[in-house]
Amino acid sequence: MIRALSLIAAMSLAACGTPQTARQATGTLTLPPMNTFANATPGRPTQSNSTLARDFIDLTFTLENGQNLPVFTRFEGPIAVRVLGRAPTSLTRDLDSLIERLRREARIDIQRANANADAQITVQPVTRAQIQRVAPSAACFVRPNVSNWSEYRARRNDPETFWNRLTERKKMAIFLPIDVSPQEIRDCLHEEIAQSLGPVNDIYRLTQSVFNDDNFHTVLTGFDMLILRATYDTSLRTGMSRAEVTARLPAIFQRINPRGGRASIANIRPVNPAWQEAITIATNPGENRGRRLTAARRAVVLAGGFGATDTRLAYSHYVLGRLSLARNPDQALGNFLAAGKIYQNRPDTAIHEAHVAMQIAAFQLSAGRAEVALGLVDRNIDTVTQSEHAALLSLLLLIKAEALAVLDRPSDSATAQNDALAWARYGFGKEADIRARVSEIRAISPRTRLDSPT
Structure with missing residues (x-):
């Protein structure tokens, strides 16, 4: 499967500054040591077991392109994960942490292996350019039945490496970029x-999962771990039909998630192809801006038919807001407010609300309402920290630092800025990228505009 280009790469702020302020230099930046997240604290899924079972079926038997898989597949027996080639320190640390979570939360028998060992899953870092040449819209991807980059290149067109031919899992190779941020x-x-271990689909309706192309969640959630735990339940095995798996799911989820209740499987919700096409075009950075804007507006109209509280409507407004920032900030703000209204009234979209809050806080800071901006940031810091989204956390803290400076609280501002830069080292990586983010914040600040020459 393919992870779409990350929100990190496109995470810009409200374009409220003038051309003069946008060129403000950041001055001297002394970067503190990089911050990293400690033990993960994912929340439990809030869905009923009937909904979880339905989502399991959709994630397991349907590919992103809508094709159905003939049988259930997973690894049978212990799973080893190896890393080939140069691996940054952060990769090693984060992989070890992930494997520990998979063992503890999903109860999967998985462990690290040496590079020269026989492993079921291979992780091979390559350059972003190498990935873009074979998958232009992907940040990274996984392919069945290959063991390294060279074999993948040689067998790219071999049907045995296609997901729609998958009838058993023997080996998987993951290719991710080495020249990007640790996050x-x-x-x-x-x-x-x-996705090497189980789910093969991404579904926009899943609000508490990384298996959603909106990319709001960036690490495996409690929902994801529960889906993986069900995947490796002893009552399932490779080769089972959809009907055989479906018959066993109610008992599986009642056993592993007793709080989810006893129920039959909820009805499958069909994908709306027109909305799916519109949102795909709108979020594709390879499309021209005019076509993306038209698609985003169409996505908003189509999603209106899903209901006033549907997260697809909120996401459509969010995407249209982002695309409108540069040339129509008032329209962008209206769309962010519409998205935020939906997200803040649902119990399962706190991290989504935080993304919207960051954009609105930037507008408030630009308008001179530093107290309002500060309040928005403070209400969302804990959610973003729990979600382990360092890039978003850094931007919120940079807004907070500038708001505190506007309020003439220099000591508190310096503390917030130092924290922001420490998280930026993990979230954005390169010093040039960090400087660019700091410059964006300073460009929208009324304090900077007052200091600018006329």
């Missing part, structure tokens, strides 16, 4: 290893 590498590890 982007970690995000790829989480989604691609999870």
Whole structure:
């Protein structure tokens, strides 16, 4: 499967500054040591077991392109994971942490192996350019029945490596970029290893999962771990039909998630192909801006038919807001507010609300409402920290630092800025990228505009 290009790469702020302020230099930046997240604390899924069973079927038997898989597949027996080639320190640390979580939360028999060992899953870092040449819209991807990059290149067109031919899992190879931020590498590890192990689909309706192309969640959630735990339940085995798996799911979920209740499997919800096409075009950075805007507006109209609280409507507004930022900030703000209204009234979209809050906080800071911006940031810091989204956390803290400076609280501002830069080292990686983010914040600040020459 393929992880789409990350939100990190496109995470820009509200374009409220003038051309002059957008060129403000960041001055001297002394970067503190990189912050990393400690033990993960994922929340339990809030869905009923009937909904979980339905989602399991959709994730397991249907590919992203809508094709159905003939049988259930997973690895049978212990699973070894090896890393080939140069691996940054952050990759090793994050992979070890992920494997520990998979063992503890999903109860999967998985462990690290040496590079020269026989392994079921191979992780091979390559350059972003190498990935873009074979999968232009992908940040990273996983392919069945190959063991390394050379074999993948040689067998790219071999049907035995296609997902729609999968009838058993013997080996998987994950290719992720080595020349990106630590967070982007970690995000790829989480989604691609999870898809190596089980789920083969991404579904927009899943609000508490990385198996969703909106990319709001960046590490495996409690929902994801429960799906993987069900995948490796002893009552399932490779080769079972959809009907055989479906018959066993109610008992499986009642056993592993007793709080989810006893129920039959919820009805499968069909994908709306028109909305899916519109949102795919709107979020594709390879499309021209005009076509993306038209598609985003169409996505909003189509999603309106799903209901006033549907997350697909919220996401459509969010995407249209982002695309409108540069040329129509007022329209962008209206769309962010519409998205935020939906997200804040649901119990399962806290991290989605935080993404929207970051954009609205930037507008408030630009308008001189530093107290309002500060309140928005503070209400979302804990959610973003729990979600382990360092890039978003860094941006929120940079907004907070600038808001505190506007409020003439220099000591608190310096503390927030130092924290922001420490998280930026993990979330954005390169110093040039960190400087660019700091410059964006300073460009929208009324304090900077007052200091600018006329």
